[in-house]
Amino acid sequence: DVQLVESGGGVVRPGGSLRLSCAASGFNFDEYGMSWVRQGPGKGLEWVSGINWNGGSTGYADSVKGRFTISRDNAKNSLWLQMNSLRAEDTALYHCARRRYDSGGNYFFDYWGQGAKVTVSS
Amino acid sequence: QSVLTQPPSVSAAPGQKVTISCSGSSSNIGNNYVSWHQHLPGTAPKLLIYDNNKRPSGIPDRFSGSKSGTSATLGITGLQTGDEADYYCGTWDSSLRAVVFGGGTKLTVL
Numbered sequence: 001d002v003q004l005v006e007s008g009g010g011v012v013r014p015g016g017s018l019r020l021s022c023a024a025s026g027f028n029f030d031e032y033g034m035s036w037v038r039q040g041p042g043k044g045l046e047w048v049s050g051i052n053w054n055g056g057s058t059g060y061a062d063s064v065k066g067r068f069t070i071s072r073d074n075a076k077n078s079l080w081l082q083m084n085s086l087r088a089e090d091t092a093l094y095h096c097a098r099r100r101y102d103s104g105g106n107y108f109f110d111y112w113g114q115g116a117k118v119t120v121s122s
Numbered sequence: 123q124s125v126l127t128q129p130p131s132v133s134a135a136p137g138q139k140v141t142i143s144c145s146g147s148s149s150n151i152g153n154n155y156v157s158w159h160q161h162l163p164g165t166a167p168k169l170l171i172y173d174n175n176k177r178p179s180g181i182p183d184r185f186s187g188s189k190s191g192t193s194a195t196l197g198i199t200g201l202q203t204g205d206e207a208d209y210y211c212g213t214w215d216s217s218l219r220a221v222v223f224g225g226g227t228k229l230t231v232l
Contacts (some may be wrong), residue, residue, distance in 0.1 A: 004166070035221075044124045044225035045159075045167075045210055061220065095167065103173050106214035108157040108221065110178065112167040 002026040002111045004096050009116030016086050020116050022079040022096030030054070030074035033099035035109065036081045038092035038118075046092075049081060050099065064090075086120045093117050125150060126211055128224035134201055135232050142196040142227045144211030150222055152192040154214040158185075161226075162207045170209075171196065201231050 008020040020036070035050040049070040050059045058070050069082040079096050094116050097109035127145040134140040146152065158171040169178055171187035174194065186197040194211055211224040 037221075045212070045223040047221045047223070059220070097167075100172075102155040102157070102214075104155050104214070106154055106221075108155070108169075108172055108212060108214075109159070109167075110169045110172070112159075112169075114164070114166045 002098065004098065004111060004113035006094065006096055006113045006116035009094065009118050011119045011121060012086055013122050014087060014120055016120070017082070017084045018086065018118060020081040020083065020094055020096075020118070022081075022113060024077045024079065024096075024098075027098070029077040033107065034072065034079045035097050035099055036070065036079075036094055037097050037109065037112075038090075038094045039115075040089070040092040043092075048094070051079070083118070086118075088120050091118060091120050124225040125215060125218070125222035126213070126224035128209075128211060128227045130225070131228045131230065133230040133232055136201050136203060138201050139197065139199045140201060140229065142198075142209050142211075142229070144194040144196070144224050146192050146194075146213065146222075148192060149217040150192075150213045150215040151189065151194055153216060156187065156189055156194040156211055156213045158187055158194075158196045159210045159212065160207045161210065167210070198229070203231050205229060206231050 003025045005023045033052045036048040051070045067085045096113045098111040099107040100110040159167045161167040174189040175187040208226045215222045
């Protein structure tokens with residue numbers, strides 16, 4: 001079975017840093033693009049960042065561009081999100097999600113992790 | 123403010139049918155495929171529908187999806203108490219060049 005397990009969440013002060021990890025199992029990790037999607041308190045889902053199968057292409061939401069960095073290690077079946085210069089509005093549950101292409105050549109998310117909680121507060 | 127618009131909540135009795143709407147624009151729903159996800163707090167979101175109306179293996183046919191123009195709809199028949207969850211629509215936005223979601227709809231099975 002496909003499993004995605006996030007870790008590394010916690011409480012951090014504004015301006016601080018945190019690194020989230022996602023351990024993948026049950027599928028050929030190096031065949032899929034991956035993403036991070038977050039849900040703020042009382043809010044809907046928001047795509048944060050994505051990376052292609054070999055790490056050669058990455059993308060970021062405008063709200064995190066320049067502050068967050070996504071990376072992966074296919075040998076370790078692992079995905080990471082380095083979060084710097086954190087702000088109160090980054091407080092959210094962060095899910096890693098597997099990307100899959102739809103019939104139009106764009107992608108959607110077919111498997112999700114339970115999420116890692118990040119709280120940015122002084 | 124989410125790019126796609128969903129009603130905040132819907133409710134129906136066990137055994138009944140409910141529909142959840144998702145409204146967008148020509149840059150997203152109007153020209154791209156829609157997916158639907160079920161999320162029970164504390165658990166991983168689950169894919170219910172992709173490509174507007176296709177179900178992944180293991181998803182019962184009580185769940186259905188449709189799309190017309192710039193709107194999409196999730197239908198759930200034979201409601202069960204276990205269906206109580208938040209439901210999200212998602213699609214690609216060609217202008218933003220990213221996956222966008224609705225704000226979520228909380229389903230209550232009375």
